Amino acid sequence: MKFADLPNEYSNLQNSEIVILPVPYDGTSTWQKGADRGPEALIEASANMELYDIETDSQVYLKGIHTAQPVDVDMSPEKMVESVEKSVRHFLNKDKFVVLVGGEHSVSTGSVRAHLEKYKEFSVLQLDAHSDLRDEYEGTKYNHACVMARIAETCPIVQVGIRSTDISEKEALSKSNVFYAENIHNSNDWVKEVTSLLSDKVYITIDLDVFDPSIMPSTGTPEPGGLLWYNVLMLLKAVFDDKKVLGFDVVELCPNPNNKGPDFLAAKLIYKLLSYKYLSI
Numbered sequence: 260m261k262f263a264d265l266p267n268e269y270s271n272l273q274n275s276e277i278v279i280l281p282v283p284y285d286g287t288s289t290w291q292k293g294a295d296r297g298p299e300a301l302i303e304a305s306a307n308m309e310l311y312d313i314e315t316d317s318q319v320y321l322k323g324i325h326t327a328q329p330v331d332v333d334m335s336p337e338k339m340v341e342s343v344e345k346s347v348r349h350f351l352n353k354d355k356f357v358v359l360v361g362g363e364h365s366v367s368t369g370s371v372r373a374h375l376e377k378y379k380e381f382s383v384l385q386l387d388a389h390s391d392l393r394d395e396y397e398g399t400k401y402n403h404a405c406v407m408a409r410i411a412e413t414c415p416i417v418q419v420g421i422r423s424t425d426i427s428e429k430e431a432l433s434k435s436n437v438f439y440a441e442n443i444h445n446s447n448d449w450v451k452e453v454t455s456l457l458s459d460k461v462y463i464t465i466d467l468d469v470f471d472p473s474i475m476p477s478t479g480t481p482e483p484g485g486l487l488w489y490n491v492l493m494l495l496k497a498v499f500d501d502k503k504v505l506g507f508d509v510v511e512l513c514p515n516p517n518n519k520g521p522d523f524l525a526a527k528l529i530y531k532l533l534s535y536k537y538l539s540i
């Protein structure tokens with residue numbers, strides 16, 4: 260299966276500026292299992308998208324979107340991170356724009372590492388219900404609950420949509436770089452504040468549980484009080500307008516076969532962000 264079910268002309272590796280990299284990993288999630296089926300469900304849903312984007316008046320698939328073979332992740336969390344890093348590096352070396360599709364959130368660490376190797380420095384914008392700053396969880400430093408602790412060791416982070424954290428993470432939460440969901444749901448000022456904290460180059464990691472469970476119930480750990488579609492797009496449009504976005508990932512889709520709407524939301528989110536990235540085509 261290929262993202263957006265594109266014909267070969269717009270999806271073979273050579274012609275494509277963009278690579279969709281599925282990472283079907285669910286080794287460390289703690290509540291509802293099934294994020295390993297996320298990439299397949301997202302790609303299946305993407306076949307039903309219209310390829311013209313009204314807002315940007317563009318058809319980003321003309322840049323070519325290649326769907327890569329899923330990363331081999333049948334291994335320990337530590338080895339999985341290395342496996343992801345190697346795959347992402349492979350495509351960055353071919354000058355592709357890489358979009359990771361998870362899988363649970365621990366997959367992002369390998370992608371950030373590969374991007375750091377190529378781009379040296381950038382900030383990471385995290386959209387998520389959870390702060391994910393535990394130093395270690397259930398015996399590994401690469402649990403999905405630790406992903407931002409690992410990433411924050413290598414680059415500055417800005418966290419948006421947070422509404423669930425453990426007391427042990429409180430110290431690691433930097434007051435100036437965290438935008439709690441309760442403080443932004445009713446205001447527009449936060450978008451400017453977020454972009455002002457980011458460096459010129461940005462990597463974006465989107466845990467789908469940043470969205471409200473009313474529109475995105477298909478996550479391993481849904482949390483009430485999340486952001487809605489246009490809140491998230493308002494922020495991301497501003498980031499793509501102001502910054503050089505180097506890559507992004509969309510993680511934690513835990514599909515429900517009886518409700519495909521969330522799978523479609525996730526697919527459309529990716530296409531939307533690519534439309535922002537390549538505004539003029």
Ligand SMILES: [Mn+2]
Nearest residue numbers: 388389466468
């Ligand atoms: Mn989360």
